[in-house]
Amino acid sequence: QSALTQPASVSGSPGQSITISCTGTSSDIGNYNLVSWYQQHPGKAPKLMIYEVSKRPSGVSNRFSGSKSGNTASLTISGLQAEDEADYYCCSYAGINTFAYYVFGTGTKVTVL
Amino acid sequence: EVQLVESGGGLVQPGGSLRLSCAASGFTFRRYWMHWVRQAPGKGLVWVSRIDTDGSTTSYADSVKGRFTISRDNAKNTVYLQLNSLRVEDTAVYHCATIYDATTAFDIWGQGTMVTVSS
Numbered sequence: 172q173s174a175l176t177q178p179a180s181v182s183g184s185p186g187q188s189i190t191i192s193c194t195g196t197s198s199d200i201g202n203y204n205l206v207s208w209y210q211q212h213p214g215k216a217p218k219l220m221i222y223e224v225s226k227r228p229s230g231v232s233n234r235f236s237g238s239k240s241g242n243t244a245s246l247t248i249s250g251l252q253a254e255d256e257a258d259y260y261c262c263s264y265a266g267i268n269t270f271a272y273y274v275f276g277t278g279t280k281v282t283v284l
Numbered sequence: 285e286v287q288l289v290e291s292g293g294g295l296v297q298p299g300g301s302l303r304l305s306c307a308a309s310g311f312t313f314r315r316y317w318m319h320w321v322r323q324a325p326g327k328g329l330v331w332v333s334r335i336d337t338d339g340s341t342t343s344y345a346d347s348v349k350g351r352f353t354i355s356r357d358n359a360k361n362t363v364y365l366q367l368n369s370l371r372v373e374d375t376a377v378y379h380c381a382t383i384y385d386a387t388t389a390f391d392i393w394g395q396g397t398m399v400t401v402s403s
Contacts, residue, residue: 172346207389222389260329273331
């Protein structure tokens with residue numbers, strides 16, 4: 172049950188696009204299209220931004236998009252805004268034999284310059 | 285309004301016990317699997333445990349297996365997490381969460397309750 176690997180930090184200027192990677196294994200990201208992404212502002216509960224690799228929940232800006240290739244998922248934020256500055260976590264459903272669980276990423280701090 | 289509210293956190297000595305509660309409102313609680321996710325200070329999110337709709341199926345992260353027990357009371361719309369044999373590394377904010385709106389992901393979260401394990 173090792174955490175998925177994310178870069179510790181990513182930064183960009185307002186209006187730019189940034190991409191956060193999330194690398195797992197064939198037991199999690201590589202085996203399921205159940206990757207989700209969460210935004211967390213300091214002291215707040217996480218907020219779901221992307222589910223099933225690339226779907227957006229109602230109310231989430233279309234500036235957020237997701238994708239997956241092999242064992243790596245990605246979150247892209249386009250048209251970066253000051254309010255996007257937060258921590259972002261990926262998450263994947265995972266399974267070994269009959270035991271199913273969830274694994275989160277190490278987290279990425281996004282800074283808007 | 286769909287809402288989850290945790291309680292029961294506090295300061296406990298290593299080896300001690302604590303029971304966390306998560307009260308649900310605004311939705312038909314008995315129809316949803318419930319999860320606990322924790323976050324150590326300054327660290328990332330870690331999935332801890334889940335329970336199915338009637339409490340018959342549970343699962344745990346390796347780090348808490350044998351020490352933590354998840355349960356639920358559908359009559360009280362509440363899910364619990366019993367924390368035993370606590371260790372310093374269990375210090376964290378504990379959130380309950382659920383997959384509510386057919387998103388297959390955690391779309392409803394509580395604000396969390398802080399557990400501090402220290403002598």
